[in-house]
Amino acid sequence: MALDLILLIIIVICAFAAVQMRDLLSAALVLGACSLIMAVIWTRLNAVDVAFTEASVGAGITTVLMIAALSRTRRGEEGGEERDMGWVHDGAANKRFIFRHIAMLIVVLVTMGVLIYGTMDMPDFGDPDAPAHTHVARRYIEKSREETGVKNFVTAVLVSYRGYDTLGETTVIFTAGIAVVLLLRKQRR
Amino acid sequence: MIELVAGKYNYWIYIVLMMIGFYAMIAKENLIKKVIGINIFQAAVFLFYVSMAKVTGGTAPIEWHEAHVYDNPLPHALMLTGIVVSVSTTAVALALIIRIYGAYGTMEEDRILEINEGRDMGDTL
Known part of the structure; x- marks a missing residue:
């Protein structure tokens, strides 16, 4: 519990620093560090799939995108x-x-x-009787092995029970990709 | 009182984190800072959801013969989707900022508004 508290306080400090820094490149990098510590917190919360995604997508791709945007604009905050x-x-x-x-x-x-x-x-943190745990979640844990054959319940929920959510997610990514390409293509002409 | 703080302190830290992002979104003039604020805000929401999935004594939601209690897999699956969507929105926002910078030569909101007002007055004159 003490470790979790320390990690959370580090995240709050990192977030505050990222917001207050005048140098935007430093702010982007501090935000990346913030994401990476968040991945550690997610491992502590047993959300290993989320931790993987955060470390690669949140800390990695977001930072790269930020640096790419700063390289085409300016590094410092004006005025x-x-x-x-x-x-x-x-x-x-x-x-x-x-x-x-x-x-x-x-x-x-x-x-x-x-x-x-x-x-x-x-409900309190870690309360086993919280409403979030008493409805569909129990079925996912008890039945997903025989219904989908996947050992990882998160994967079973993601690609089988809630496959349409994931389809929607890929639609969002596709739309975002098209939007970025269209926005940046015009500038070069 | 101590029970209340021990059971809820993590939610309060997420709220503080969320408010840092919220403040950056509404008070900072720089558009990149606003995007950073959105990212922090989203991170706070993800933390909030994933911490709701925790069950005392639970293990990671992957089948294991020694496990008695598992954490709730549903918020994890939802937040996986959320993280990827948040990166998509960040990418579109940054592309828009690059375009705005190309058109106005600045990415400070107040400067952009000033330039816009100047253009309107130029049109009427």
Whole structure:
């Protein structure tokens, strides 16, 4: 439990750093590190299939995509210093800037409060009687071996019981691939 | 009180993580930062789901003769799909950002809005 807590805190720190860094390349790499630690957490939660996918797709491909996008745009965040200077020069714009950020912070904190209030009704972590475990999941565990012949229940659910979900997933990937190709092809002309 | 914290603290950490992503999505001007925020937000949702699959004393959901209790395989399967879809959306978002950068020469949201306002005024004048 202590190890899990430490890993979760490292993830929160990494996420905060990725959001606050001015250098976008560093932010992308910290996000990749965040994903990799997430893969460790998923191994700790016994979600080995998810850990594999996260380590290869989340930490790998996302980071590569980010670096590829940064190589075709710019590495730094613009206007950071100028905004700091605006503190001195343009009082009205600066006031607007601060007001907007305080308003957004309030929105974020209210959302956080509502979500934490929502967790009060949630079953405790690891509760065997949680509603999530009492319906279809039991059948997947008991019957999937004889019904699908697969030893890994996650694979059985993914490709057999919920095969249409996976079909939808591949449709999404295909659509995304076409969209990326169409978006980037026009630029070269 | 201690029971409440011990049973729910992981959900609260996911909510904090989600709110970091949410703040990046609404408050950061840089479009890449917004994409990073979306990624963090999605990661928090995945963590939330996968932690719901955990059963005390359960082993990984793969058939094993020594196992008595298995973790719930359904959230794992759903989140596998979710991770792949999140990468697809990231790819499309980054392609859009490259196009926006090509058209405006910037990827700061406020600059883009300024340029758009300038263009509108140029049209009316």
